[in-house]
Amino acid sequence: MQLTTSLPLALAGVRWRQGQQITNRNRYPDELRWLLDRGSLTARLKRRAETFRVIRLASETRSIYNHERRIFASACNVRVHTAIVREVILCCDGHAAVYARTVIPWSSLAGSNRRLLTLNERPLADVLFSGCGVARGDIEVAQVRTSMPGSERLHARRSLFFPNQKPILVAEFFAGDFNFCTTEE
Ligand SMILES: C=C(O[C@@H]1C=C(C(=O)O)C=C[C@H]1O)C(=O)O
Structure with a gap:
């Protein structure tokens, strides 16, 4: 089974930190306003853009990274080795x-969660933030290298969501030229 990503990122050794435990908030104030925002990122991006589009790169069964296995084990006591991996731009x-990279364990696909398999180019936010909303776990943050040697690090965040009380893991990696300074709100 492939342990891989279609994203231009080096995901193997990422070290995630609890967002709430960041003590020095002066270092990246604009970035942290985006990283720690618990609302829909899709909705926020749509507000600042004239056109918004999801490009799906992958939606297939893959082995997942150790840091992904660990969060399912520690936060939900769920053992996951392979899962549906959805990757989008x-x-x-x-x-x-x-x-964005979403890891969906097979055991989380019961009932209406099966619609996660047929999203295609519709944003996942349509499922997670519509209706009465879906529970969300703590936000973790990291800096992640792109897959080119010596290249920049991207700001990233991840959290578990619980549609129908079943865990899925959503990680989001902001492009290197992303403008965190915003006046849209
Ligand atoms: C979780 C959200 O959904 C976004 C949409 C995604 C998708 O379509 O796969 C993936 C991650 C998010 O960036 C959100 O909008 O906050």
């Missing part, structure tokens, strides 16, 4: 703004 006005 969120594009604003024709530019890649955010890369």
